[in-house]
Amino acid sequence: MRHKIKAASTFIKTLVKSPQAIGAVMPSGKKLCRAMVKAIEADQNSIYVEVGAGTGVVTKELIAAGIPPHNIYLFENEINFIPKLKILFPDAHVIHGDVQFLQKHLTALGVGKVSKIISSLPFKSLPQSVVNNILEQFDMVLKKDGKIVQFTYSVNQPYSETFKQQYGFEAEKQAYIPQNIPPATVWLYKRKP
């Protein structure tokens, strides 16, 4: 309980400092986090990149689903979240860094292409140039048969038609979580056969 209050307070402080980058009024609820993990089809062998880890609510569910923490690479740009992520997930790889440079970070860690990207990045509130850079990085680091899971508060798909056409991805709606605040939809992206 004390941890939850502390995490909520860090989230609110960071939201006030960087509203565009946080893009949410509170951390994702358990049902949304579980729906994200279900959509990514957790297995024990894949390498997982989680981007926009925040207070670690999605990470917690990835580990609860049986993914070995050492297979998880957590990226978070806001320094306020990093110490707690390191304490909560000592065996995962916690990276304080901008996902616009995802490939560079992974290469420095000796990681090549990855199978799964789980993203809570607030694409609807980030500047378009940042969104374009990040989506380019997703395409660069994802294996041919890799998958991306992304949630959105919008009624529209989180990634543009241009992204899908440019990189040959298709989107599948996986779940709608009306209980989340705000209600959210989970989308799965994979390359067209």
Ligand SMILES: C[S@@+](CC[C@H](N)C(=O)[O-])C[C@H]1O[C@@H](n2cnc3c(N)ncnc32)[C@H](O)[C@@H]1O
């Ligand atoms: C909507 S919050 C999600 C937090 C948490 N995963 C959850 O579901 O509650 C988005 C997170 O993405 C992070 N973020 C935004 N832009 C980023 C970037 N370019 N690189 C890394 N993290 C970023 C923010 O700092 C924030 O913690």
